[in-house]
Amino acid sequence: MKNNTQQEKDHPSKKIMPETTLKEIKELNTTIKTTSEQIITQTISHLKKINPNRPQEMEYFDELANMFGKRTQELEQYKAEGKKIVGYNCIFAPLELIIAAGAVPVRINSGWYDTSKLGDRVVPVEVCSIIRSTIGAKMIELSPFLELSDVLITVLTCDGMTKLSEILGGYKKVWHLSNPRIKDSDQALKFWNEEIKQIKNNLEKLTGNKITTKTLKPAILKTQKATKAFRRLQNIRKDNAVISGQDALLVTQTFMWDDIERWTEKTNILCDELDRRIQAKEWICPPDTPRVMVTGTPMFWPDNWKLPSLIEEGTPKGILVADELCSSERLLYDPVGIDEWTMTDMLNAIGERYLMACTCPCFTSKDGNEDRINWLLTKIKDHKIQGVIYYVTRGCMLYAMEYTTVKRALDKINIPVYYLDTDYTREDTGQLKTRVEAFLEMLNTQIDL
Amino acid sequence: MTQQQTNEAFWRWQEYQRVMPNKSWTKNDIITAGVDVGSVGSKATVLVNGEIYSWSITRTGSNSSDSAAKALNWALKDTGIQQSDLKYIIGTGYGRVNISFANKALTEIACHAKGANYIWGSQVHTILDVGGQDIKAIRCDDTGRVTSFLMNDKCAAGTGRGMEVFADLLKIPIEKIGEMSLNITEEPPSVSCTCVAFAKTEAMGLLRKGWSKEKVLAAYTKAMAIRMSNLIKRVGLEPALVITGGQSKNIGIVSRVETALEVKCLPIPNWRENGIDPMIAGALGAGIYAKAIYDKTQTTRD
Numbered sequence: 001m002k003n004n005t006q007q008e009k010d011h012p013s014k015k016i017m018p019e020t021t022l023k024e025i026k027e028l029n030t031t032i033k034t035t036s037e038q039i040i041t042q043t044i045s046h047l048k049k050i051n052p053n054r055p056q057e058m059e060y061f062d063e064l065a066n067m068f069g070k071r072t073q074e075l076e077q078y079k080a081e082g083k084k085i086v087g088y089n090c091i092f093a094p095l096e097l098i099i100a101a102g103a104v105p106v107r108i109n110s111g112w113y114d115t116s117k118l119g120d121r122v123v124p125v126e127v128c129s130i131i132r133s134t135i136g137a138k139m140i141e142l143s144p145f146l147e148l149s150d151v152l153i154t155v156l157t158c159d160g161m162t163k164l165s166e167i168l169g170g171y172k173k174v175w176h177l178s179n180p181r182i183k184d185s186d187q188a189l190k191f192w193n194e195e196i197k198q199i200k201n202n203l204e205k206l207t208g209n210k211i212t213t214k215t216l217k218p219a220i221l222k223t224q225k226a227t228k229a230f231r232r233l234q235n236i237r238k239d240n241a242v243i244s245g246q247d248a249l250l251v252t253q254t255f256m257w258d259d260i261e262r263w264t265e266k267t268n269i270l271c272d273e274l275d276r277r278i279q280a281k282e283w284i285c286p287p288d289t290p291r292v293m294v295t296g297t298p299m300f301w302p303d304n305w306k307l308p309s310l311i312e313e314g315t316p317k318g319i320l321v322a323d324e325l326c327s328s329e330r331l332l333y334d335p336v337g338i339d340e341w342t343m344t345d346m347l348n349a350i351g352e353r354y355l356m357a358c359t360c361p362c363f364t365s366k367d368g369n370e371d372r373i374n375w376l377l378t379k380i381k382d383h384k385i386q387g388v389i390y391y392v393t394r395g396c397m398l399y400a401m402e403y404t405t406v407k408r409a410l411d412k413i414n415i416p417v418y419y420l421d422t423d424y425t426r427e428d429t430g431q432l433k434t435r436v437e438a439f440l441e442m443l444n445t446q447i448d449l
Numbered sequence: 450m451t452q453q454q455t456n457e458a459f460w461r462w463q464e465y466q467r468v469m470p471n472k473s474w475t476k477n478d479i480i481t482a483g484v485d486v487g488s489v490g491s492k493a494t495v496l497v498n499g500e501i502y503s504w505s506i507t508r509t510g511s512n513s514s515d516s517a518a519k520a521l522n523w524a525l526k527d528t529g530i531q532q533s534d535l536k537y538i539i540g541t542g543y544g545r546v547n548i549s550f551a552n553k554a555l556t557e558i559a560c561h562a563k564g565a566n567y568i569w570g571s572q573v574h575t576i577l578d579v580g581g582q583d584i585k586a587i588r589c590d591d592t593g594r595v596t597s598f599l600m601n602d603k604c605a606a607g608t609g610r611g612m613e614v615f616a617d618l619l620k621i622p623i624e625k626i627g628e629m630s631l632n633i634t635e636e637p638p639s640v641s642c643t644c645v646a647f648a649k650t651e652a653m654g655l656l657r658k659g660w661s662k663e664k665v666l667a668a669y670t671k672a673m674a675i676r677m678s679n680l681i682k683r684v685g686l687e688p689a690l691v692i693t694g695g696q697s698k699n700i701g702i703v704s705r706v707e708t709a710l711e712v713k714c715l716p717i718p719n720w721r722e723n724g725i726d727p728m729i730a731g732a733l734g735a736g737i738y739a740k741a742i743y744d745k746t747q748t749t750r751d
Contacts, residue, residue, distance in 0.1 A: 419599075441556055
């Protein structure tokens with residue numbers, strides 16, 4: 001644990017959080033970490049219990065789910081060897097460049113409920129739960145990934161992320177990555193490509209490694225393979241109920257901190273097992289189980305896992321077959337498309353993949369955020385979705401405001417959508433359960449008289 | 450202590466049981482039950498061949514399962530029907546998961562729509578259910594099947610519990626509250642805050658300022674009605690509109706919701722005579738679903 005005076009030396013004038021004594025930091029860190037490890041163990045054994053015939057290859061991801069476990073030790077080892085860890089708060093961060101520079105990318109958004117209450121000491125309670133929770137996690141140095149990061153790439157997508165960047169900047173070196181709010185203009189892409197180049201220069205300076213065609217090409221190939229494995233998993237879920245939505249979400253979630261190559265390999269092995277289960281017709285739920293998709297605010301491990309479990313474990317049960325979350329499906333759906341392996345082409349392709357393919361509600365155009373609508377409509381058709389849950393946590397303004405547009409589009413194709421608002425808390429589970437179950441009853445044709 | 454007990458009487462609404470007159474049953478009939486354990490009231494219905502036979506309305510105690518048993522036993526009282534005669538029981542409401550003797554649980558949203566469809570008929574397409582701890586706006590088709598719904602946050606604002614608090618504060622029996630809120634010469638502006646805790650403070654301020662109880666009540670009732678109307682607007686009003694739950698009997702709420710939405714609700718059945726009390730809509734829907742699901746299990750077995 002780094003002490004406060006050391007932090008002050010690093011960033012003397014920028015500390016925003018109230019003074020927390022080392023004793024309090026230590027105490028809160030121990031309590032919350034212990035609770036968190038218990039919750040992780042409980043959630044995993046619960047997933048095993050509710051599905052006795054769970055894919056065996058989930059075991060790898062189960063172990064990875066303990067964020068304080070082996071992966072943290074690995075990252076510590078990398079650091080000891082002189083490798084740099086680059087934390088990021090949003091999927092706009094160009095992973096390929098981080099890898100090409102010989103650094104290790106890791107996502108730092110917080111899913112801890114308890115730390116969001118600590119965040120209330122710094123920002124008002126109306127602020128987005130994820131932001132408050134991340135602030136709280138930093139306050140007590142809880143997140144191993146955030147703490148181990150040598151630098152943070154903070155993307156200025158929404159207001160919360162923008163100001164979070166300032167707060168974290170008091171404790172860590174921060175590189176801003178500013179995305180334009182409009183995609184379809186030449187100057188937007190130009191501006192964005194300049195931002196990407198700046199990150200490249202910064203990475204080279206940090207690591208002392210020049211990013212060349214020789215290092216960038218294999219990095220791109222690596223993420224392309226990850227995308228391919230991810231798409232394979234999603235394609236399996238299209239037509240075959242062989243994996244629960246909760247398990248699939250755990251696979252995508254762990255991508256955020258795992259070694260990309262190893263994650264790809266393990267995901268492919270899991271898909272092999274799922275393919276065998278399709279052959280053996282080992283379905284995890286009856287064929288008439290309502291097929292649900294979730295869209296909205298990202299969900300983060302380990303605490304903010306209540307919605308998937310409410311969908312798949314209530315009365316009646318649904319199955320979560322797809323999502324449009326930047327913490328899952330959107331992470332990996334689009335590969336970097338390369339025409340020629342020249343430096344200029346590769347950099348442009350990276351810029352384009354992160355900007356153009358993204359359906360984040362921070363974007364608008366003269367037709368609104370039509371990319372997101374189109375993406376949702378395609379997904380609904382491909383995955384035979386019967387109902388959509390539009391999930392928003394407190395203070396998540398962009399997703400909350402885009403609901404009306406999404407609802408209008410889904411009304412046109414007669415797909416029911418339910419707006420579910422919640423916060424980083426366990427207290428509203430009963431209320432949410434009634435809402436989710438009533439929605440599933442609505443989709444369920446079995447209770448037709 | 451004595452003071453507190455006198456206060457309690459104001460918000461205490463009437464618990465009662467009813468057996469429908471001129472109906473009978475035999476051992477060959479399919480008898481089902483629905484039990485709706487809400488946060489404030491527990492309701493039970495007994496149905497013979499899908500027709501309402503008897504019901505009860507009681508206060509929910511600290512234990513959901515006990516409250517459910519109490520409501521059901523009371524509904525069965527003087528009917529000659531034993532619990533063992535019941536072919537299928539469905540639990541609903543906030544405490545639905547804790548009803549040990551129920552065969553199945555359904556949400557109160559599905560049940561209220563079905564119950565309203567039974568009480569008022571197929572013309573019902575929008576239901577406002579004002580429960581003890583939440584309010585729900587439900588849309589349904591001609592058969593009483595839910596097509597969409599909205600719920601407010603877990604908050605006493607605009608709920609039956611909020612009304613109880615006001616009855617207590619103003620020392621007016623809860624049954625009289627609706628009429629009294631209309632006993633004014635001019636409708637006052639609504640209280641600015643629907644949060645029960647803050648509205649209470651605001652109301653006390655208004656009383657000190659010299660407002661009559663009726664006027665304060667009108668201001669609070671109006672605020673609640675606006676909150677309810679907004680929820681209905683958000684879900685989309687498709688006539689006919691009905692109100693279920695305890696507040697359906699609050700004429701002050703009903704008339705103000707009608708004014709805000711510029712539409713008339715279907716009148717509540719005269720439950721003191723032979724009509725069905727809209728407070729039991731959820732339990733009634735549960736009983737209807739119980740019959741339907743029981744029938745289905747029989748056909749699959751044949």
